[in-house]
Amino acid sequence: MQQDSTTPQPTPRQSIVVIGNFDGVHQGHVNLLAEAQAQAPGLPLVVVTFWPHPQSIIRPGTEPPLLTNLPDRIELLRAAGAAEVRVLPFTRDVMGWSPAEFVDRTLMPLHPAVVCVGANFTFGKKAAGTVETLRELGEGRFQVHEVHLSEVHDAATCSTLVREALSHGEVSEAAVHLGRPFRYSGVVVMGHQRGRELGFPTANLPVERGHAAPGDGVYAGWLTVDGEAERMPASISVGTNPTFDDVPDVVVEAYVLDRDDLNLYGRTVHVDFVERLRGNVKFEGLESLIAQIGADVERTREVLGLSSS
Template identity: 35%
Template sequence: MQTVSLSFPLEAGRWADQPPQVLAIGDFDGVHLGHQEVIGRAVSRSRELGAVSAIMTFHPHPRQVLGQDHYIRLLTPRWTKREFLSELGVDVTYMVDFNESFMRLSPEEFVEHMLVPLNLDTVYVGFDFRFGHRGAGTPDTLCELAKGRFAVEIVRPYERGGEKVSSTRIRQCLQDGQAREAGELLGRSYQMEGEVVHGDARGRTIGFPTANILLKDPYVLPANGVYAVRVLVGALWYGGVMNIGVKPTFEGALIHPTLEAHLFDFESDIYGENVQVRLVDFIRPERKFGSVGELVDQIRHDADQARQMLSENN
């Protein structure tokens, strides 16, 4: 998949001699089941036409530019989003620089200078798509502004459990510790990636060595607690149990949560390596224990429960 950076305005005529494109537009944070429905239809249509399948997405997240600071943390950083889009069969991803100037474009300017030059056959958007200054443009507006130069397909909401699948709903699931439910809405387990760094080595002294993972990007952090996880080390996946939290049992409890994963049947030194973590299910909230012995007994129980969860979720 090719990734192309774009900024306003596009160069007129740049795509004139290239094959027509079928484009899906959206932020697509999470690339969840609802996003996959929009993208899948665009890819399918492009195959029917023998056209290029393309995505237009935005960086930074539009809501971050609008001052909604909690959108600094994402479900899918740019590199992860590109990986998922490629797996869905997308040929080209257009990454648009979303800044304050771009935010002030009128719907007409967006269509004339960001869409028309791309030599589009069809544009796919979700039913709640908004564009232009203060979200003035709607799917109906897009149909009007297309003026027959490209077709517009509006995709109805994708529902699961009687509710619309959305990035907001997934964020809430994670913040409530509902890792399995978040995975069901994403269509895969929620994943984060980071570097294994040195910690206090306390886990090794109590019989449960852990990998301390420093996240590479500002991910949406799940609720503090213990999770059944799968961890990719090199080319191999290992089951494990992971604590997200501040380690309240020990003196000098932390202010900011850390990620500590104990991998099953694993003994290698992986300091400095990047690993990928997939949250499979939630086991329990983090809590303070009366003694290290009580904590060890609980970790042993957590590990057994994690193994059971992972065996049921192959």
């Protein structure tokens, strides 16, 4: 049936739109989403994020290591209150949009009543657009709400700060700003089976290029198999294993305490880092290595508040 052209058309429902890169979805990002929702509690909250990291297109090779992969970022944004997450593929074409083009092509189709951004937000070709530019372009179309950076311990929470803490092995400091332990996710691959021979079988996760991981060292934390609820205590090593010379790339190796019955090869697991125990050391013999791993396991129990086996 042909619709009468005079029939009133339904007005698209408005939304609150939040824009940002949101790598890590740290406490500052969570606060931004909460403050955005408070501007109009009855409207759906739509988050616009970019993939890949814009810097990888603007100046390839200078992009920072990512704190989260895209699926984890989307999941965290939804957990923080997003009704919908729109991923804008960042290309050279998008990089060349003027601020006005960015607003017309990215924001207006979402029918924003309010657009919320962080105080340091820039957009458009050569980052020419600022929060003030956004206000000018939105005049008569949408309101702009600017949210200032969150602070923890007198330090402004940002993804750069979290990366810096991780690079020094300061996972507890990173957790303060993230609002949760730092998580590294990946598919378990076959290693040299050395951990099993030593009595401490590990799940091995190669650290992918372009992704952040804690600095070399040994940590206490948890391992969760994707899709399963059980969180298992783990002693975790990050690095190239200096005792042996055949591990050229950085690997996250997680030994689940008191478990030698797990078959995790080919499965996606999540490793959450709670506290750094020590730096990596080159051991002269297997006996001293095994003794140290045993001590690391006991220290892991203490950190995680578990009783000794």
